[in-house]
Each structure stands twice: as C-alpha cells, then as structure tokens.
Amino acid sequence: MKKQLLALVATLVVGAGVHAADIKVVVSADQPGPVIHRNIYGQFAEHLGTGIYEGMWVGPESKIPNVRGWRKDVVAALKDLKVPLVRWPGGCFADEYHWRDGIGPRNKRPVKVNTHWGGVPENNAVGTHEFFDLVEQLGAEAYVNANMGTGTPQEAAEWLEYMTGEGNATIVEQRRKNGRDKPFRVHYYALGNETWGCGGNMRPEYYADLYRHWATFLKTPAHNRPKFIASGGNDKDTTWTDVLSKQVKHNIDAIAHHAYTFPSGKWEGKGSAAGFPESEWVSMLSQVKKIDDVLAASKVILDKNDPQKKIALYFDEWGSWYDPEPGSNPGFLVQRNTLRDALLAALHFNVFHSHAERVQMSNVAQMVNVLQAMILTSKDKLVLTPTYHAFKLYIPFQDATSLPIKVENNPTYKVDKFEMPTVSVTAGRGKDGKVWVGLVNSNATKPAELDLQLGANAPKAVKGQVLTASAMDAQNELGKAPQVVPTAFEAQATNGKLTLKLPAKSIVVVAVEG
Ligand code: AHR
Numbered sequence: 001m002k003k004q005l006l007a008l009v010a011t012l013v014v015g016a017g018v019h020a021a022d023i024k025v026v027v028s029a030d031q032p033g034p035v036i037h038r039n040i041y042g043q044f045a046e047h048l049g050t051g052i053y054e055g056m057w058v059g060p061e062s063k064i065p066n067v068r069g070w071r072k073d074v075v076a077a078l079k080d081l082k083v084p085l086v087r088w089p090g091g092c093f094a095d096e097y098h099w100r101d102g103i104g105p106r107n108k109r110p111v112k113v114n115t116h117w118g119g120v121p122e123n124n125a126v127g128t129h130e131f132f133d134l135v136e137q138l139g140a141e142a143y144v145n146a147n148m149g150t151g152t153p154q155e156a157a158e159w160l161e162y163m164t165g166e167g168n169a170t171i172v173e174q175r176r177k178n179g180r181d182k183p184f185r186v187h188y189y190a191l192g193n194e195t196w197g198c199g200g201n202m203r204p205e206y207y208a209d210l211y212r213h214w215a216t217f218l219k220t221p222a223h224n225r226p227k228f229i230a231s232g233g234n235d236k237d238t239t240w241t242d243v244l245s246k247q248v249k250h251n252i253d254a255i256a257h258h259a260y261t262f263p264s265g266k267w268e269g270k271g272s273a274a275g276f277p278e279s280e281w282v283s284m285l286s287q288v289k290k291i292d293d294v295l296a297a298s299k300v301i302l303d304k305n306d307p308q309k310k311i312a313l314y315f316d317e318w319g320s321w322y323d324p325e326p327g328s329n330p331g332f333l334v335q336r337n338t339l340r341d342a343l344l345a346a347l348h349f350n351v352f353h354s355h356a357e358r359v360q361m362s363n364v365a366q367m368v369n370v371l372q373a374m375i376l377t378s379k380d381k382l383v384l385t386p387t388y389h390a391f392k393l394y395i396p397f398q399d400a401t402s403l404p405i406k407v408e409n410n411p412t413y414k415v416d417k418f419e420m421p422t423v424s425v426t427a428g429r430g431k432d433g434k435v436w437v438g439l440v441n442s443n444a445t446k447p448a449e450l451d452l453q454l455g456a457n458a459p460k461a462v463k464g465q466v467l468t469a470s471a472m473d474a475q476n477e478l479g480k481a482p483q484v485v486p487t488a489f490e491a492q493a494t495n496g497k498l499t500l501k502l503p504a505k506s507i508v509v510v511a512v513e514g
Contacts, residue, residue, distance in 0.1 A: 023450035024408040027427040027512075029435050030455065031404050034357040036428055038084040038398035040349065041391060042143070044317060044363040046091035047126070048117040048370050049332030055368035055377050056134070057126050064380045068133055069125075073382055074368060075137050077375055081388065082395050085141035085187065087316055087363045088131050092116040092198035095149030099159045102127020103178050116198065118331030128163065132184045141187035143316075143363070148192030148210065148231070149199045157217040160189060164220040183224055188361075190229035190256060190316075191215060196240065199231060204243035207231065211244070215251035227253035229314060235259045236290055238297045241313070245305035253310070254361070258317040259294065260371075261287045261344060273322040273336040274473040279416040281340055281444050281472050281505075284320070286420035288347040291318070295355040302358055314361040315352065319372030320344055321365075333370045338473040339484050339505060341372050342386035346440045346507045349394050350426040353438075356402050364391075376478065383476045386484040389467050393486060393509040396436045400428030403435065413443045423448055423502070435512040437462070441502035444472050448502045452512075458498040460514030463490045468506035 045052055056074050058064045065072040089097050093116055101110050102124045109124040135142045144163070146156040158171060163184040165172035175183075191214050193199045195207045202210070211230050218228060230248060232255040233240030244255050263271030263280040265287065271280055298313055320341050324330040345364065352359050364387070368375045374388040405427045413422040424440040441448040452459065466489040476482035489508055491500050502508050 022409045022411070023423055023448060024453065025423075025425050025437070025439075025450050026406040026408070026453045026455070027435065027437060028404040028406075028455060029429065032429065033402035033404060036353050036356045036397050036400045036402050037360040038082075039141070039361040040352045040356075040359065041083070041394065041398055042085045042087065042316075042361055042363040043078075043083050043367040043374070044087045044091070044365050045367045046117075046370065047089050047093045047097070047114060047122060048091065048366070049329065049334060050377070051366050051368055051370035052126050055375070057130065059125060067137060069130060070134050070137060071377075074375055074377065075134070077382065077384060077388070078138055078367070081374065081391055082398060083138050083140045083367075084398065085143050085361070085363075086135055086138065086367065087143040087145060087188075090145060091193055091317070094145040094147055094193050095199040097147050098151065098155065099128060099162070103129065103162075103174075117333075118329045128159075128184070129178060129180055132180075142185065143188035143190070144186055145190040145193055148195060148214065153214040153217050156191060156214055157219065160186065160218055160220055160226075164224045166221055183221070185224060186220075186226040188229055189218065189226040190231060192231040194234065194258065195231045196234060204233075204240045205247070208243055208247040211248055211252070212250070215248075218251065229254045229256050229316075232257045236294050238294060238301055241298045242301045242305065245302055245311055254312040254314045256314045256316040257294070257298070259291055259315070260317070260319060260321040260365070262321050270321055270323050273320070273325070274338055274475065276473060278444050278472065279418060282413065282415045282418035282420060282442075284340060285343055285347060285442050286418050288344065288351055289420065291315075291348060292351045292354070295351065295359060299355065299358055309357070312360040313355075313358045314363075315359060316361065316363040317365045318348060318362060319365045321371055335371060336475055337373060337376065337385035337387050338475045339386050339467075339469045340472055342390040342467055342484065343440055343442060343505065343507060345372070345387050345390040346394065346438065347424055347442070349390075349397065350424045350438060350440065353397065353402050353426045353428065378478050381478050383478050383482070385476060386467070386474070389484060389486050390507055393465055393467060393507060394438060396430040396432070396434070396509070396511070397426070397428050397438065400430045400436060403427040403429060423450060430511075437510055437512060439500065439502055439508045441504060441506050441508075444505045447504050450500050450502070452498045452500055454512060458493045458496055459512045460498075461490065461492045462498065462500065462510035462512050464508065464510030465489055466503065466506055466508045468503045472505060
C-alpha cells in the first residue's frame with residue numbers, strides 16, 4: 001500500500017511538470033569556445049510571392065510610407081531585429097535571374113515571367129541598386145547570389161565588376177550613370193543555388209568543375225573582395241560538402257547547405273501550419289536533430305578535407321515549410337507562423353551555436369511573407385510573427401563567445417512515435433560581457449524546472465524574457481491582438497540554488513547576474 005502511494009505521488013509530480021533538481025544545467029563560463037557569428041541570424045529575401053514586392057518594396061510613389069520605395073515600417077522592424085545580412089535575389093529565382101534586367105531607369109526595365117514562383121510578371125523594379133539601398137538602410141551586409149543555372153561566367157564576372165569596380169571601365173561608368181558613384185560593398189557572392197535541383201540538376205563533380213571554372217574570373221579590388229560561396233547539398237546529404245571541399249581549393253570561402261523542416265518529414269503532404277495535434281508538434285521540433293546530425297557529419301568531412309579551416313559551412317536556407325495556405329497561390333509559399341515556428345527557430349539557433357566553429361552564417365527562409373517569415377503584411381498593415389520574437393530574444397548571442405554547457409537528467413519528451421530531449425540549452429558571453437543562456441522547453445503540456453549553475457556554483461539571479469502562449473499554434477494575426485509576445489522573466493537563487501521554471505512550450509533567454 002505504501003509503495004502504491006509513493007508511486008501515485010511520483011506520477012503526480014511527473015504529471016505536474018518535469019521536476020526541479022532532476023534537470024541540471026552547468027555552464028562553463030571560464031572555457032570560452034568559438035564566436036557565434038552574428039550572421040547566424042541572417043535573412044533570405046527572394047523574388048517570390050509578396051516577399052519583396054508588396055511585403056517590402058512598394059515603390060517611391062506608393063501612399064504607404066517608404067524611403068525610396070522600401071516600406072518604412074518593415075525596415076524599422078527589421079532594424080530592431082539587427083538583421084546582420086540579407087541574401088538576394090534567390091533561391092530558384094536567382095537561377096534564372098539576369099542582373100542587367102534590373103539596372104537603369106525602372107520604367108525601361110524588361111518585364112519577365114517569374115517562371116519558378118507562380119508564373120507572375122516580374123517587372124524588375126527591384127534590382128541591384130534597390131537591393132543595396134535596402135541593405136544600407138538596414139545596416140546589413142549584402143549576400144548576392146549569381147545565376148549559374150541560365151547565366152554565363154561572363155555574366156557573373158561582370159555583375160561583380162559592375163558592383164565593385166573603381167576605374168573608368170565602361171561597365172563602372174554605367175553604374176555611375178545609374179546613380180552610384182561609390183562601389184557597392186558586396187560581402188558575399190555565391191555561384192549558383194541548389195545546383196543539385198532547380199539550379200541545374202547537376203552532379204556534385206560537374207558543379208565542382210564549373211565552380212572552379214567560373215570562380216577563376218571573379219575579380220574585384222582587393223579591399224572589396226567578397227567571400228565566395230559554393231552551392232552545397234541538401235537535408236542530410238553531405239556528398240556535396242565532401243566533393244566540393246576535396247575538389248575546389250581556390251576562390252572558395254564557404255559551402256552553402258540547405259535543409260527545410262516539414263511536420264510529415266516529406267515534400268509531398270508536408271502538413272499544416274496550424275490546427276495540428278501534439279504529435280505533429282513533436283514530429284516537427286524533433287527534426288532539428290537532423291540539422292545537428294548533418295552539421296556533425298559535415299564537421300568530420302571538413303576537418304579531414306580542410307584541416308586549416310579555410311572553408312566555412314553556411315546554412316543559407318532553413319526553416320519550416322507547410323502545405324500552401326488554402327486560397328493562396330501555391331507558388332507564393334504563404335504560411336501561417338505560430339509558436340511552434342518560434343520554438344523551431346530557437347532550436348535551430350541552439351544547434352548552430354554548438355557548431356559555431358564551422359557554421360558562420362545561416363539564412364532563414366524567408367524574411368517577409370514567405371515560408372517562416374519574420375513579418376507578415378497586408379496592404380499598409382504588418383504583424384510581427386512568433387519567429388520574429390524568437391530572433392529578437394536571441395540578439396544577445398550575435399557575436400557572443402560560445403560557452404560549453406552540460407545538461408544532466410534531461411527527460412525524453414515523447415508523443416506517439418516522436419521523441420526528443422525536453423530541454424535544449426545554449427550559452428554564450430555576449431559582447432556586453434554578460435553570460436547569456438537560451439533555453440527551450442519543447443514539452444507542449446508540461447513546465448520544466450531546472451537548476452542552473454555557473455561552474456560549481458549557482459548564480460545569484462537571472463533576468464530576461466520568455467516567449468510562450470496558451471496554444472501550440474498561437475499566432476499573431478493582422479488586425480487582432482497578438483497572442484505570442486515576449487514577457488519579462490526572472491529568478492533568484494535561494495539556499496544556494498537557482499531554479500528556473502520554464503513554462504510548457506516556451507523559449508527563455510536570460511542574462512546571468514552574479
Ligand atoms: O525558399 C524557397 C526555395 O526553396 C528557394 O528558392 C530554393 O532555393 C529552395 O528550394
């Protein structure tokens with residue numbers, strides 16, 4: 001009888017939450033690791049649906065307040081997010097983009113069809129000069145993706161010359177005539193996108209040869225040389241990383257990998273963005289393990305093929321991808337954004353931080369109105385998504401020094417056949433000198449309590465913010481009160497112990513005090 005009573009009490013405790021003292025997190029603040037590059041918080045903006053046109057670019061004549069055509073409200077929200085860089089113009093769009101279509105007087109630019117995304121007219125109103133105006137307004141770095149699908153090495157070389165040239169070559173004079181005397185600062189330049197798919201259905205060996213060929217002709221003044229990026233593999237496939245890091249030894253600074261996450265784990269029948277059961281909450285979040293796995297496998301390959309660590313790994317497309325929103329153009333990739341997406345983002349950040357030595361950039365897909373967006377717009381209105389708030393909470397980690405963490409007794413969270421660790425943790429010393437800890441409790445129904453230690457001791461207190469909501473698919477909708485907004489979070493040590501109570505389905509980011 002006594003035994004049964006004890007079992008009942010234990011069940012109640014577990015039922016009430018994942019209990020204190022069970023989970024212990026130890027941060028080693030005295031063992032600094034690699035820097036968490038701010039570009040891990042990079043963005044991706046493609047000519048796709050209303051991602052650029054309407055969502056960000058409304059044109060200088062629009063009644064929507066804008067600076068030279070870029071929406072003031074959207075730019076202000078993105079500046080608050082401290083967006084470090086923007087990748088443009090695609091994606092698959094880049095694989096068919098001819099940069100000369102996007103320069104000169106806007107009313108004289110050719111109208112084309114965006115064959116990849118929805119078959120809609122593309123009037124080329126946003127081109128090179130407009131893109132650089134956007135990144136300069138944001139104070140962000142520029143990542144330009146050149147066309148290797150239908151372009152030529154000459155076209156890719158001349159685009160770079162047009163942007164960075166300084167002398168009196170005709171192509172540089174053309175840039176001046178188009179309104180830009182000073183060269184643009186191109187921080188990153190990629191040759192091709194998804195060359196295994198929409199970028200040309202190539203084999204890695206063939207692409208490696210093409211890359212070596214094309215990259216030979218990329219010339220810039222030495223002080224304005226971008227980092228050159230090769231298009232890499234997808235999802236769990238590390239073949240491209242292996243072949244490229246073995247076969248390309250010059251003019252390569254990074255390999256760009258992509259991996260999207262669908263609740264079903266499959267391209268066909270991806271699953272819904274909202275109105276899903278708890279099993280799909282876990283199926284979605286637990287897939288972040290594949291990101292960790294592919295990064296761990298890539299590290300082994302790169303450490304072997306590039307022991308001097310000259311080649312970084314960029315994760316330049318990632319995020320959630322759901323079935324098209326009913327009633328929307330399926331080619332516009334419109335989807336709702338919920339609390340689940342915010343947790344998915346934070347889990348990605350924690351994984352990227354743990355591979356900071358090689359992973360020096362990531363670009364969420366995409367910035368506005370497309371896939372896992374930061375901002376959704378409709379006419380002159382905008383709403384900040386739960387994912388936006390996850391990015392904002394993690395700002396202190398931009399350029400922080402990563403710190404080792406140990407998580408003990410982390411229970412498994414399991415629903416149906418899907419399972420994952422309950423708590424995910426990251427830590428870093430921010431540029432402000434403080435130790436920051438980012439925590440995710442993935443359990444959708446139960447809070448988690450954990451004891452936090454800095455080395456052998458409990459800190460005095462922590463202070464920061466928490467992001468959670470009552471429903472798994474809580475979202476922020478235009479014209480309605482937002483359901484997912486950060487609120488203050490703090491905890492104090494008692495009796496030499498600092499216990500953090502993470503609400504169910506939450507992200508907590510705190511600075512450690514004392
Ligand atoms: O982000 C949407 C698309 O996903 C990109 O255009 C492409 O590179 C990827 O397949």
